[in-house]
Structure formats: C-alpha cells, structure tokens
Amino acid sequence: MSDIDVEVAVVGAGLTGAATAWALARRGVPVALIEAYPIGHSHGSSHGTSRIVRRVYDDPFYLRLTGRAFDSWSRAEDDTSTALVRLTGAVDHGAGRNVAALPPKLAAEGIVSTLMSAGEAAERWPGMRFEGQVLHHPQAGHVNADVAVAAFARRAGELGATILDNTRVTSIVPSGAGTRLHTVFDAGTRLHAASDAGTRLNTTSDAGTRLNTTFDAGTRLHTTSDAGTRRHTSSAGPVITAGTVVIAAGPWLPDLAPGLPLTLPALTVTQQQVFHFTRIDPSPDWPVFVYKNADTQIYGLPSGADGGPEPAFKVAQHNGGRPTTATSRDRVIDPASRDIVTRFVREFLPGLDPAPVAEASCLYTNTPDEDFILDRVGPLVIASPCSGHGAKFAALTGETAAALAIGDAAPDPRFALSRFR
Ligand SMILES: Cc1cc2nc3c(=O)[nH]c(=O)nc-3n(C[C@H](O)[C@H](O)[C@H](O)COP(=O)(O)OP(=O)(O)OC[C@H]3O[C@@H](n4cnc5c(N)ncnc54)[C@H](O)[C@@H]3O)c2cc1C
Structure with a gap:
C-alpha cells in the first residue's frame, strides 16, 4: 500500500x-x-548565492541551449514573481583560449559580442587586468542559486x-x-x-x-x-x-x-572550493569573467550574500577539486587551490583585497564528456x-x-x- x-x-x-x-x-x-x-x-x-549565467561556449549546440535557458529563466521569474538573474555582461580572456575565433560563432546564433585589447578592457573595468584579447558579451550575469x-x-x-x-x-x-x-x-x-x-x-x-x-x-x-x-x-x-x-x-x-x-557512465564526483574577496572600490560594475591559460581555468562573479556584508567577488578554479563521493566528502578546503586563486587575484584583480573573507566547498558530478x-x-x-x-x-x-x-x-x-x- x-x-x-x-x-x-x-x-x-x-x-x-x-x-x-x-x-x-x-x-x-x-x-x-x-x-x-x-x-x-x-x-x-x-547552494550559495551566485552562479554564472552566460552565452559563450565553443560548441554551437550549447550556444543555442543558452538562448533557450535565458527564455526559461524569464518564464521562471514571471511565474515565481522573483528576480533570479542579474545581467552584468561577461568577459573571456587568457592565453589558453583563442577568443578571437568566437565572435563569428556567436553572431551565427544572434549573440552580440565585442573583442577588445587587454588595455581597453582594463580601462573599461577599473580594478581588473587581462591577458591577451578580451571577448565581452552583454547577455551574461549571475543567478542566485539559493533564491x-x-x-x-x-x-x-x-x-x-x-x-x-x-x-x-x-x-x-x-x-x-x-x-x-x-x-x-x-x-x-x-x-x-x-x-x-x-x-x-x-x-x-x-x-x-x-x-x-x-x-x-x-x-x-x-x-x-x-x-x-x-x-x-x-x-x-x-x-x-x-x-x-x-x-x-x-x-x-x-x-x-x-x-x-x-547503465550509467562512470561519474566522477569532485569537491570544489570557492573563495570570496572584498572589493576595494565596489563602484565600477564588473562583468563576470572566465580566464583560461594552458592548465587552469579561473572564473569570477559577484558573491552576493555569501561574500559577507561588503560587496565581494567569488573567485574559483574550475575543476580544481579532489575526487570524492557525496557521502564521504570532507568539506576541507584545499590550500593548493586557495593559493592558485589568491595568486590569480593578486595578478589580475587588484581591485580586490587578496585575503579571502569567506570560502566554501561544493560538489561537481562529472560525466566523461x-x-x-x-x-x-x-x-x-x-x-x-x-x-x-x-x-x-x-x-x-x-x-x-x-x-x-x-x-x-x-x-x-x-x-x-x-x-x-
Ligand atoms: C562550486 C560550484 C560552482 C558552480 N558554478 C556554476 C556556475 O557558475 N554556472 C553554472 O552554470 N553551473 C555552476 N555549477 C554547477 C551547478 O551548480 C550544478 O550543475 C547544479 O547545482 C546541479 O544541481 P542538481 O540539482 O543537479 O544537484 P544537487 O544540487 O546536488 O541536488 C541534488 C539533490 O538531491 C538530493 N538527494 C540526493 N539523494 C537523495 C535521496 N535518496 N532522497 C532524497 N533526496 C536526495 C540531495 O540532497 C540534493 O539536494 C557550479 C557547481 C559548483 C559545485
């Protein structure tokens, strides 16, 4: 029964x-x-108050999917009477990615984007530094996951x-x-x-x-x-x-x-960590960013309430976590990842106080592809x-x-x- x-x-x-x-x-x-x-x-x-939403992928399949995702978020906001997504734009940069190849792919899906030099970008967003060419697209921002x-x-x-x-x-x-x-x-x-x-x-x-x-x-x-x-x-x-x-x-x-x-594929669960840094001068509105070099990907976005009472940015290493399981994960923050992220903040984000004010762990569930x-x-x-x-x-x-x-x-x-x- x-x-x-x-x-x-x-x-x-x-x-x-x-x-x-x-x-x-x-x-x-x-x-x-x-x-x-x-x-x-x-x-x-x-959990947490911030996740990146954006349009840029290398793969046209995902480019189309991101467009449909924004439509779904609009329906969700209307139906729940809740503001969920905040648009700030996004920038992509770093030697690990040829961002100059992206605008035609984006344009083919109707996504507006602009390429600029590292110097132009640093002038536009005081407190941020860039490596190589910088791709900006406006239809990006962050969603408050908790909300x-x-x-x-x-x-x-x-x-x-x-x-x-x-x-x-x-x-x-x-x-x-x-x-x-x-x-x-x-x-x-x-x-x-x-x-x-x-x-x-x-x-x-x-x-x-x-x-x-x-x-x-x-x-x-x-x-x-x-x-x-x-x-x-x-x-x-x-x-x-x-x-x-x-x-x-x-x-x-x-x-x-x-x-x-x-029959499931082998799923790899990893424990990731994120760090929050206070903004020294919060007045310029920063875009969310994704940086890639040959072996590391770092992303950043406004922290929301997770960063404490002062305006802060969440900065983290994508896929920088250790394998674990949902039941055995230990929530211990990996000091090596903290070092990588803090070094990145010192080099590329002089507008942040480089001592993290908060940190947290979270789980990825990775499929092989x-x-x-x-x-x-x-x-x-x-x-x-x-x-x-x-x-x-x-x-x-x-x-x-x-x-x-x-x-x-x-x-x-x-x-x-x-x-x-
Ligand atoms: C640190 C971090 C940063 C991320 N940043 C981004 C980002 O910027 N942009 C982006 O697009 N994505 C990002 N992601 C990915 C995104 O957050 C995940 O894709 C998404 O949260 C997955 O949600 P889920 O509901 O599938 O899994 P979960 O949130 O893990 O939900 C699974 C739920 O199932 C429940 N459950 C499990 N077993 C049982 C059971 N037997 N009975 C009842 N309930 C059960 C669990 O308690 C849990 O609440 C990030 C992920 C992490 C970890």
Whole structure:
C-alpha cells in the first residue's frame, strides 16, 4: 500500500529537481518533490548565492541551449514573481583560449559580442587586468542559486505539488503498477502536501513528533493514535507510488542507481572550493569573467550574500577539486587551490583585497564528456546536469525533465545515456 500516489515523483530538490517540480506543477501534473535534507541545504551542488549565467561556449549546440535557458529563466521569474538573474555582461580572456575565433560563432546564433585589447578592457573595468584579447558579451550575469531553489520549490507547492523535505528515498522499485519509492524521515521532517483540492497536510515531525494533519483516504502516514493524537512511530517515511520518477539526485546519483534498470557512465564526483574577496572600490560594475591559460581555468562573479556584508567577488578554479563521493566528502578546503586563486587575484584583480573573507566547498558530478544526462529509461527520468556548468540551464533543465516525464518530448541524443555505450 502506498501513502502518496502521484503522477511524477522527483527525487532531489537541488536546482534541477526543484525546477522540475515547478515545471510539472505549472503544467498541472500531480507531483511530489522529495528531498533528503532541508530545502536549500549545503551538502550538494546548488547552494550559495551566485552562479554564472552566460552565452559563450565553443560548441554551437550549447550556444543555442543558452538562448533557450535565458527564455526559461524569464518564464521562471514571471511565474515565481522573483528576480533570479542579474545581467552584468561577461568577459573571456587568457592565453589558453583563442577568443578571437568566437565572435563569428556567436553572431551565427544572434549573440552580440565585442573583442577588445587587454588595455581597453582594463580601462573599461577599473580594478581588473587581462591577458591577451578580451571577448565581452552583454547577455551574461549571475543567478542566485539559493533564491532560485527556494522560489522553484515554493511555487511548485503553491501550484499543488507535495513537498517532502528531510525525507530520503532509500529505494526505487519500478513495477507494472507504478514505481514505488521507499523513504525515511530525518529528524525535523516537514511534510507539506496538497493531496487534492481541499485536503492539505501541514505536518511537523521531529523527536516527540506531533502530527497536526488532516488525512484523507488517499494520503496516509505510518502512524498510531493515542488519546486522539496521532504519533509518528518510526523513522520510516511515506511510501510513494508514481507513474514516473525523475531522479535529480546530483552527486548521490551513483548511490541510487544500483538495482535500477539503468547503465550509467562512470561519474566522477569532485569537491570544489570557492573563495570570496572584498572589493576595494565596489563602484565600477564588473562583468563576470572566465580566464583560461594552458592548465587552469579561473572564473569570477559577484558573491552576493555569501561574500559577507561588503560587496565581494567569488573567485574559483574550475575543476580544481579532489575526487570524492557525496557521502564521504570532507568539506576541507584545499590550500593548493586557495593559493592558485589568491595568486590569480593578486595578478589580475587588484581591485580586490587578496585575503579571502569567506570560502566554501561544493560538489561537481562529472560525466566523461562533460555533457549532461537528461534521458528517460522506462518509468525513470535521469536529470544530471552538472559537470560544473548546469546552473545556468536549471530552469530549462527543469522544463525539459518535466516534458520527458510526461512523455511530451524525446530525449536529446546529446544528453542520452546511449552515447556512453
Ligand atoms: C562550486 C560550484 C560552482 C558552480 N558554478 C556554476 C556556475 O557558475 N554556472 C553554472 O552554470 N553551473 C555552476 N555549477 C554547477 C551547478 O551548480 C550544478 O550543475 C547544479 O547545482 C546541479 O544541481 P542538481 O540539482 O543537479 O544537484 P544537487 O544540487 O546536488 O541536488 C541534488 C539533490 O538531491 C538530493 N538527494 C540526493 N539523494 C537523495 C535521496 N535518496 N532522497 C532524497 N533526496 C536526495 C540531495 O540532497 C540534493 O539536494 C557550479 C557547481 C559548483 C559545485
């Protein structure tokens, strides 16, 4: 017997899963969003106040995708009534990349860009220095990931989605009668469920759990009753039955996959670190940047609240992290990466105080080709858009995963699991 029956269950409420639940709820699909931790937690890939959004890729496939992503962000901003993206423009520079080759590719996709010398760029953005030619494009900036996750989840709930946080899916069992998800509750679980029009569960369960709920026949928890009070008796969470399950588990995907009828490629989870530096004179509006030399890629963007009370810039090494797993990562910041980033700040960003004011770690989930996995296998949709560049696509990824889940789109071969065979 299941406790919650929905058309689609989404496992994981990072940027990908939260956006998918939003897109499904927006289409009127009965959906449950199940998250192992409190929504907005910092254990995965989607926490923090800043992620770069931009148009520049070498590959025309991604150039087109970035255009669609900006359209999706606009829909998300309108529907959630929340400002998510802030445009600042972006610059690309560094000896590791021939930026002069990019403008024709960008123009072919209707993307406006300008090439300038390092000196011209330094004059335009006081406090920044550049190496070689500099490519600027205006349709770029940053998205507040924390705000986006919260807005997607909130709006999904407003549109009728069942939101279960602190609820870990322990097994996913496909069967002819619908896929069953078994879950466990963590202390502090809150269940906000709209099971049907007019029946809403607002439940708080923790040590000494009290359930103040309205149940109906279709929505039941494992409880016993005493003296009129229904008590949660074990950490077993609800059993959920869904026609389709979207697995948006980020770096936990390798943990959930065994036993499922899926063949995943080797996924490498790495622990990345980011550093925040206070701006000495915050008045010039800086663009986000990507710098590449022969062996290192460094990126930077406004920190938002993560950088502390003073205006700050987040600067980090792309793919500079150690291999780990979602369960064994240690959150220890690699001093070698701090040195590389701090040296970069001293050389190229004299407008920053070169002592980091904050630092944090975060997980990448890398596919072998750095393309995403966005595919459907029977009743399962796998949505794994990371490899360090998935945030900019989150609203679009959510819409795409939703379309895959309800059979309204076919997987793009570029993101299909079959490419790894
Ligand atoms: C340091 C860093 C900087 C980045 N910068 C950029 C950038 O500037 N631009 C850009 O485009 N991209 C960037 N990215 C990539 C982007 O942030 C990721 O692509 C995106 O956050 C991935 O989100 P996700 O939802 O797929 O994964 P996650 O955020 O990890 O979400 C997975 C969720 O699933 C939940 N979950 C897992 N297993 C279970 C289970 N069994 N039951 C219930 N819930 C479960 C987890 O708790 C988690 O909340 C960056 C990533 C990092 C780490």
